[in-house]
Amino acid sequence: MIEVSGFSKRYGRHEAVGNLSFQVPGGMVFGLLGSNGAGKTTTIRALVGLTRPTAGTVRVQGFDVWREPVKAKAAFGYIPDRPYLYGKLTARELLRFVAQLYSVQSAEAEIERWLTFFRLGDFGNELLETYSHGMRQKVAIICALLPDPPVLIVDEPMVGLDPHAARQVRELLRNHADRGRAVLLTTHSLPVAEAVCDRLVVLDRGRVLGQGTMDELRAHTGTEAGGVHGDSLERIFFRLLEEEQAEEARRAVGVTG
Numbered sequence: 043m044i045e046v047s048g049f050s051k052r053y054g055r056h057e058a059v060g061n062l063s064f065q066v067p068g069g070m071v072f073g074l075l076g077s078n079g080a081g082k083t084t085t086i087r088a089l090v091g092l093t094r095p096t097a098g099t100v101r102v103q104g105f106d107v108w109r110e111p112v113k114a115k116a117a118f119g120y121i122p123d124r125p126y127l128y129g130k131l132t133a134r135e136l137l138r139f140v141a142q143l144y145s146v147q148s149a150e151a152e153i154e155r156w157l158t159f160f161r162l163g164d165f166g167n168e169l170l171e172t173y174s175h176g177m178r179q180k181v182a183i184i185c186a187l188l189p190d191p192p193v194l195i196v197d198e199p200m201v202g203l204d205p206h207a208a209r210q211v212r213e214l215l216r217n218h219a220d221r222g223r224a225v226l227l228t229t230h231s232l233p234v235a236e237a238v239c240d241r242l243v244v245l246d247r248g249r250v251l252g253q254g255t256m257d258e259l260r261a262h263t264g265t266e267a268g269g270v271h272g273d274s275l276e277r278i279f280f281r282l283l284e285e286e287q288a289e290e291a292r293r294a295v296g297v298t299g
């Protein structure tokens with residue numbers, strides 16, 4: 043369970059995220075969408091304890107990430123958009139290290155199962171510094187999933203993955219939630235969001251433009267279902283941005299007129 047309540051983050055005078063609230067219970071894939079600079083990564087960084095909220099609270103499995111960081115961090119797996127891996131370790135060495143940290147049961151068998159799943163078995167004894175971007179991304183995904191965490195937090199999961207791996211990851215995220223875990227992801231891919239997310243929040247410049255299930259967002263924006271896969275979320279997304287721009291224009295006229 044993820045609980046974000048009244049979360050705001052300021053950098054100097056610039057408000058990156060303002061008064062954001064949402065919950066992600068077990069069983070749900072929740073998508074954080076928005077244009078560049080909308081505040082998605084800032085929200086994720088607060089949730090994983092990398093940036094401190096200016097206001098509000100962020101909780102994972104009931105633990106405040108800033109007050110009880112060790113308990114909160116034991117409860118989630120995190121897949122960053124640019125993963126840092128220890129280049130002088132092999133994939134197997136890194137995964138054994140992670141397995142020990144999280145006391146993973148049957149660790150060797152699990153590590154081999156994951157390496158095989160991502161077709162990395164033959165490279166498992168190579169140094170990570172020799173891995174391609176996509177191979178590193180796969181290892182970062184295995185690191186996050188190896189402990190089978192109750193909460194999974196994912197920043198741009200598909201970047202750098204080939205189409206086969208991207209489909210595997212979509213299915214993994216969905217399966218993780220279907221086994222009762224909470225999954226939060228950010229993505230620029232509207233088809234991915236539409237395919238795997240149960241609920242969505244659309245951010246723009248740190249503010250919420252819309253929030254709900256696809257059906258709720260369709261009803262809110264007056265856009266209809268159907269069309270090419272991913273197309274219907276695209277229409278919702280652009281309608282929300284248009285509404286925001288129209289509102290801004292009205293405010294500007296009000297100020298100057």
Ligand SMILES: Nc1ncnc2c1ncn2[C@@H]1O[C@H](COP(=O)(O)OP(=O)(O)OP(=O)(O)O)[C@@H](O)[C@H]1O
Nearest residue numbers: 053056057058076077078079080081082083084085
């Ligand atoms: N460390 C920082 N110092 C100052 N400003 C920052 C910092 N980190 C983020 N920001 C600002 O906060 C805003 C939100 O950035 P954030 O990285 O959360 O956006 P995003 O939605 O993840 O964007 P993108 O899709 O481009 O990755 C931006 O205006 C950015 O310039």
